[in-house]
Amino acid sequence: xxxxxxxxxxxxxxxxxxxxxxxxxxxxVGHTLEPEWKxxxxxxxxILYPVVVGLALFPILMGDAGHHLADDMPDExxxxxxxxxxxPYPIIAVMMTIxxxxxxxxxxxxxxxxxxxxxxxVTIPRPDWYFLFLFQLLKLGNExxxxxxxxxxxxxLLLIFPFLDSIIGPRIAxxxxxxxxxxxxxxxITGLVWIGGLGVVALLTLWALAGPTFCVPWxxxxxxxxx
Amino acid sequence: xxVPHPRDIQSAVVNWLDERYxxxxxxxxxxxQRVPNFANAFYYCFGGMVxxxxxxxxxxxxxxxxxxxxxATGNPAPAYQSVQFIQSNVFLGWLIRGVHFWAANLLIxxxxxxxxxxxxxxxxxxxxxxxxxxxxxxxxxxxxxxxTGYLLPWDNKAYFASEVTIKIIGGVPPPQLGxxxxxxxxxxxxxxxxxxxxxxxxxxxxxxxIIVLLMYVHFRFIRAHGISEPM
Numbered sequence: 001x002x003x004x005x006x007x008x009x010x011x012x013x014x015x016x017x018x019x020x021x022x023x024x025x026x027x028x029v030g031h032t033l034e035p036e037w038k039x040x041x042x043x044x045x046x047i048l049y050p051v052v053v054g055l056a057l058f059p060i061l062m063g064d065a066g067h068h069l070a071d072d073m074p075d076e077x078x079x080x081x082x083x084x085x086x087x088p089y090p091i092i093a094v095m096m097t098i099x100x101x102x103x104x105x106x107x108x109x110x111x112x113x114x115x116x117x118x119x120x121x122v123t124i125p126r127p128d129w130y131f132l133f134l135f136q137l138l139k140l141g142n143e144x145x146x147x148x149x150x151x152x153x154x155x156x157l158l159l160i161f162p163f164l165d166s167i168i169g170p171r172i173a174x175x176x177x178x179x180x181x182x183x184x185x186x187x188x189i190t191g192l193v194w195i196g197g198l199g200v201v202a203l204l205t206l207w208a209l210a211g212p213t214f215c216v217p218w219x220x221x222x223x224x225x226x227x
Numbered sequence: 228x229x230v231p232h233p234r235d236i237q238s239a240v241v242n243w244l245d246e247r248y249x250x251x252x253x254x255x256x257x258x259x260q261r262v263p264n265f266a267n268a269f270y271y272c273f274g275g276m277v278x279x280x281x282x283x284x285x286x287x288x289x290x291x292x293x294x295x296x297x298x299a300t301g302n303p304a305p306a307y308q309s310v311q312f313i314q315s316n317v318f319l320g321w322l323i324r325g326v327h328f329w330a331a332n333l334l335i336x337x338x339x340x341x342x343x344x345x346x347x348x349x350x351x352x353x354x355x356x357x358x359x360x361x362x363x364x365x366x367x368x369x370x371x372x373x374x375t376g377y378l379l380p381w382d383n384k385a386y387f388a389s390e391v392t393i394k395i396i397g398g399v400p401p402p403q404l405g406x407x408x409x410x411x412x413x414x415x416x417x418x419x420x421x422x423x424x425x426x427x428x429x430x431x432x433x434x435x436x437i438i439v440l441l442m443y444v445h446f447r448f449i450r451a452h453g454i455s456e457p458m
Contacts, residue, residue, distance in 0.1 A: 040255055044241040045234050056254040062446045068453030070261040082258035085266065092272060093279045100283065100333065104325020111328050113310060116303035117386035119417065125387035128377055130335050130370065138395065147398045158363050161346075162356035183349025194346050198339075 040082060055082060124212065126227045133204035139224045165190065266454045273341040280334040281442065284372075285435060287327040294320070297427035299381050299420040306381040306423055331373055338366050350455035358448035365441045368434055375430035381423060389426070390418045 042052045059065070059081075070078045079085060115121070127135050138146045157164070169181040172189065184190035207214070208227040215225040231239075244250040294313050298305040313320040342362065345351055351359035378389040397409030414421025 040258055044251055045238045047234065047237075049237060049241070052258065053254055056257040059257040059260065059450060060253060062443075062450040064451070065260055066451040066453065068261070069456060070263045070453065073261075073263055075261075077264050078261040079264060079267075080258070081260045081262050085262040086258075088272060089275050089279075092276060096276065096279055096283075096333075100326050100329050101322065103329040104322050107329065108321065108325065111314075111325060113307065113314070113380055114382040114384045116307040117299070117381045117383055118302060119386070121383050121387075123383055123387050125391040126384075127388045127392055128373065129332075130373060131392065134395070135391070143398060144400060147395045148400070155367070159360050162351040162353075162359050165351070166353065166356075183347070183352070185347040185349070191347070194343065198343070 040080075052082070055086065124227075126208075129205065129209070132208040132227060133201045135227055136204040136208040136224075139221060140218060141220045263454060265457045268457070270344045271454065273337060273344050277334065277337045277341050278442070280330050280337055281438065283326060283330040284334065285439075287323050287330070288431065288435070290323045291327055292431055295379065295427075297379070297424055299423040304381050304420075304423075306379065310380045331376065334369060335373060338369055342366065348455060348457060352455075355448065355452055355455060358445060358452070361441055361445050361448065365438060365445065368438050368441065372430060372434045372438070375426040375434065378423060378426045379430065386418060389422070393418060393422075 040052065042048050046052075126132070134147075134151065137150065140146060165181075169190070173179075173181040181187070184194055207216070207224075210226040212225050212227065215223045218224040241251060291313060294309055294317055296305040296309040310324070313324055315321070317323075345359065345362065374389075374392060378385045393409060393412050396412065397405045399405045399408055410416070412422070412425065413419070414425050
């Protein structure tokens, strides 16, 4: 599509016909406002302009855009944030509203209340599904190790992972004779670490969900049953 | 006197603003930011979905707080009765509570999926290490929100699940420190009304404030660094 193919009588035409100066805000060195064919489809005289202003407040409040990857790419490999990149999100929001609304309507059973809390009640305590793996982990070894040391270690490793990746990764790559240390999606070592981690969490959760009658012999603590 | 067209009024307002501040330029520049075409891949939407779910949680949480009573004295406790009231008597209360409940569950799944995408594409690498750390902290805060929110209905399931969790947290050595932490969380020797009061306060004031702050930092980093390269 050539420059001439773009409409010059659209809603932003009032502005577009004027000479447009390049915009440089607060030292921003990336893409700048350019000729009319690159202007927003909703101009200041458009009825939806207040909506556009509302949207723009979000990036404006988020501060200056740094030098982005797109700034160094040819225009045909990029697109403007609005409307090209923005439009899926309202659709996703509507779809999610419908999905969550349907879940709320049809899966009421999971939300039903049990009797009011009574400390004297006899019940098998079980956390919600997202903490089941921790609950099950406790049964697999020394309580102190499983409840304090392992979770703390996982939290710290997760937080500092980028540094481990940049410091240890290239050394491992050199030792293996790799030319680069690829991203986890292309790196069998780091890729397996993530999949293995999620797999362990999923396995422990399923084990707990299998119930107290599902027991597996465990070398450290004997027979370990679900929750 | 002719009545001005709304469009003319809007243009006049914009012109007035433009004379005082580069308003149109700022709006255009903010929305015209170029985005690489590869960022249209569906897996780059997961972060946006997490944001949408957090917004759901904040909105429905405010609506639930209008009727919820954080009082666990007596049996049945007012907290329990208020949840029953929301569920049965408040107009669309069942829907609001349902959305809050299911969005919370989906939120944890979506955060994990989003983190997996970030990890898988190596988007935690320089210069985005700090943003990874902020995102990881957000995961823990979301788990904290789930933990504190679970007790609020004050039914048997919530009570005993929270009691077990607090016991685990209170297992930190030495025993004196564990007991101190348990005392701080519970507000007393056992899980009771002070515990509910504390969980409620943390659930609706402390953690939401932290998550909003972390979200702001997260978005500022994204705005500064842009979308990362694909694999």
